[in-house]
Amino acid sequence: MKKRWFILFAVLLAAVLALSACSQKSTYECTDPYGCINIGPNDPIKMGVAVVLSGPNESLGVDEVGGVEIAVDDFTAANKDWLGKHTIQVVKEDAQCSAEGGQTAAQKLAADKSIVGVIGTACSSAGEPASKILSDAHIVMISPSNTAPSLTDPQTHAECYLRTAHNDKVQGKAVAEFAYNVLGARTMATIHDGSPYAEQLQQVACDVFTQLGGQCVAQEAINVGDTDMRPVLTKIAASKPDVLYYPIFIQEGALITQQAKEVPGLENTVLMGSDGMISPDFVKAAGAAAEGMYLSGPAAVDDQNFNKKYEAKYGQEPPSAFHLHAYDATMMLLDAIKKVAVVDKDGTIHIPRKALCEALFSTKDFKGLTGTLTCNEYGDCADPKINIYQIQDGKYVPVWPQK
Amino acid sequence: MIAKLKRYLERLTFVDIVVQLFGWAILLVAIIGVIGSLHNSYYTKEQWMDFVVFGISQGGVYALIALGYTLVYGILFMINFAHGDIFMAGAFTGYFLAAKLDAYGFYNTHPIISLLLVMLLAMATSVVVALITERVAYRPLRRAPRLVPLITAIGASFTIEYTFRGFYGSGVEAYPELAIVAGKTTVLGVRILKVHLLVIVVSILMMAGLYFYVQYTKAGKAMRAVAEDKDVAALMGVDVDRVIVNTFILGAALAGVAGVLYALIFKQVHFFMGFIPGIKAFTAAVVGGIGNVPGAMLGGFFLGIFESLGPGLILEGLGIPASYQLKDVIAFTLLVVVLIFRPTGILGERLSEEKV
Known part of the structure; x- marks a missing residue:
């Protein structure tokens, strides 16, 4: 019996010695308070993508995955020497368009200690829990399309969260100004679906509209998954608003668009939506009823070069409005990694986590495809330009601001 | 009579009293809400009628699905949770035919034939899916404890949903609009959308047919x-x-028709569309008294009208903002109240307990 214990002890001792010998081989010593990611000489650099990959809003996520993958290709091509034997691996998770989805995806990614950073999420509802979980795990997260003001609010902002999408304080203001000044509307009604994106965006629009001198006559809400919108529309029709603004998502948005045409009292009401519904899928779902409706969204940067790459890789045009934001987010992340990473003689890459986070927050005058990006202390990096589009013959045509 | 009352009071336990009080409290709040709403007179008379009409047509669809739940429960004492997805299967397949007919222009030149064809195909698909489910998931478990088929039903539900997702993708497809049912008309001085009129008429016909068949x-x-x-x-x-x-x-055929009607009203189909109507129809079946055919019909219409009218009539009077977000709360509170005062549902039979 004693002999056995001795053997076990000896084996353990040998193991400990062997391990310490291994670590001695490296000349790098990690001093980062959040720890470092060590990528072996032949291992890939792993980054996560957590966007919506199923359900009615799938096109939004597919669009962004394309942006990320093209950025990875471009970065790899331009940094062959620095990467050496390393490749960049993209780990995809479905964060859906809900708080539960965001939580699951973020927890899965946070459990993988070799993930350097995460691009995502697509929806603000998924972004709220995901930003907290990833920041607690000291993983940086850059969202290409979260727009809810609360995510970069000084009070509620998660430590290592940034975004390349506009803040809805800007978008809501644009909607209100367009409705008041261009459409000449004086009364507005809104519908949201309880998601942080829709609820906060309609609130900003209403606040600005009221400041301009208009009146918000009704602020209603529906549930995700509701189909019969006629009762709530009948209620809104009782106040005969000039503009009905519903910044929600494709499925429910399409139902409201169709049913608003059938509810008496809304014949002269102009319909408006926002970037959650900018997708060919929306036009397909809403059909002819969508014709003439206005939607706000990020300014169309018609990047032919990017579109060509996208079509060559996926055989279709980018299906939504945030592929360039995803591209910029990925480029920002990879640039920052390159800046803070320490490469050992044997090819091992060490990435200090806190330094990476700080490097991203100090991004200044970054030349991206969506404009020149500069991050503030709460993670807003966008160079926000909002357009109002009108659906004409099934296409999104920018109508405001005029060029 | 007095002896009966005495016996009743003796059997009353503490829990019963609490539950009863809870039920009365909900009713009281509802009555206060109704008085408040009527006092405000925010809506015109036409708008109140609109709410009722929306509710009836929605209720017709619920009732058709609820019949499927109730028929199967009446015979097998099993809740077929895959029924909502059988409804989806019909609607989805009907969509493909409707879209094809629309593409060739046949849909609007021969609307009645098209509609019949679409309904037949939807019914056939629903029936086939239901039969496969019954053969594969339920029949081997005929003698198993009652919880077992319940769990397989949930499994069958997911299987059907994700099979359709695999075949046709997860996007929302737009159902082509039928020109003859576009627009409004007036029946007995009430304005009504033609599509709602069609839905109400078809669902009542189907239900009458079923009633005669069973009786x-x-x-x-x-x-x-x-x-x-x-x-x-x-x-x-x-x-x-x-x-x-x-x-x-029978249940599946009715669900297939309900699927087409639902798609005509909402002009959308997608693979998850059966879930919420399925749950609502189940609620309707329980409210009406599960296992009881007229009960399912009554429950369906009752739930539809309540959902449509409830937020405006009850919640508004209580000063709750954005009341339509609480539509489902109304539906399920209705279920709770009905079950407190009539545990077997509105038309529920005492018999069903003995049978179990």
Whole structure:
């Protein structure tokens, strides 16, 4: 019996010695308070993508995955020497368009200690829990399309969260100004679906509209998954608003668009939506009823070069409005990694986590495809330009601001 | 009479009293809400009527699905949770035919034939899916404890949903609009969307047909016999398996029609569309008294009207903002209240407890 214990002890001792010998081989010593990611000489650099990959809003996520993958290709091509034997691996998770989805995806990614950073999420509802979980795990997260003001609010902002999408304080203001000044509307009604994106965006629009001198006559809400919108529309029709603004998502948005045409009292009401519904899928779902409706969204940067790459890789045009934001987010992340990473003689890459986070927050005058990006202390990096589009013959045509 | 009351009071436990009080409290709040709303007179009379009409047409669809739940429960004492997805299967397949007919222009030149074709295809698909489910997931478990088929039903539900997702993708497809039912009309001085009128008429016809089938045909008689006692019915020469298959066919055919009607109203289909109507129809079946055919019809209409009218009529009067987000709360509170005062549902039979 004693002999056995001795053997076990000896084996353990040998193991400990062997391990310490291994670590001695490296000349790098990690001093980062959040720890470092060590990528072996032949291992890939792993980054996560957590966007919506199923359900009615799938096109939004597919669009962004394309942006990320093209950025990875471009970065790899331009940094062959620095990467050496390393490749960049993209780990995809479905964060859906809900708080539960965001939580699951973020927890899965946070459990993988070799993930350097995460691009995502697509929806603000998924972004709220995901930003907290990833920041607690000291993983940086850059969202290409979260727009809810609360995510970069000084009070509620998660430590290592940034975004390349506009803040809805800007978008809501644009909607209100367009409705008041261009459409000449004086009364507005809104519908949201309880998601942080829709609820906060309609609130900003209403606040600005009221400041301009208009009146918000009704602020209603529906549930995700509701189909019969006629009762709530009948209620809104009782106040005969000039503009009905519903910044929600494709499925429910399409139902409201169709049913608003059938509810008496809304014949002269102009319909408006926002970037959650900018997708060919929306036009397909809403059909002819969508014709003439206005939607706000990020300014169309018609990047032919990017579109060509996208079509060559996926055989279709980018299906939504945030592929360039995803591209910029990925480029920002990879640039920052390159800046803070320490490469050992044997090819091992060490990435200090806190330094990476700080490097991203100090991004200044970054030349991206969506404009020149500069991050503030709460993670807003966008160079926000909002357009109002009108659906004409099934296409999104920018109508405001005029060029 | 007094003796009866005394016995009743003796049997009353503490929990009963609390539950009853809870029920009365909900009713009281509802009444306050109604008075408040009527006092505000925010809506015109036409708008109140609109709410009722929306509710009836929505209720018609609920009722058709609820019948499927109730028929199967009446015979097998099993909740077929895959029923909502059988409804989806019909609507989705109907969509493909409708879209094809629309593409060739046949849809609007021969609307009635098209509609019949689409409905037949939807019914056929729903029936096939239901029969496969019954054969694969339920029949092997006929003698198993009652919880077991319940769990397989949930499994079957996911299987159907994700099979359709695999085949047709997860996007929302737009159902082509039928020109003859576009726009409004007036019936008995009430304005109504033509599509709602169609839905109400078709669902009432289907229900009447079902009622006659169950009450006045031989097959219907066999069905009622099996519902009353499977073993005795078998001794009397009724082929029980056949009756069960018949029941599934009936329920699925009604769900197929409901699927097409639903798609006509909402002009959208997607793979997850059966989930919420399925749950609502189940609620309707329980409210009406599960296992009871007229009960499911009544429950469906009741729930539809309540959902449409409730937020405006009750919640608004209580000063709750954005009341339509709480539509589902109304529906399920209705279920709770009905179950407190009538545990077997509005038309529920005491018999069903003895049968179990």
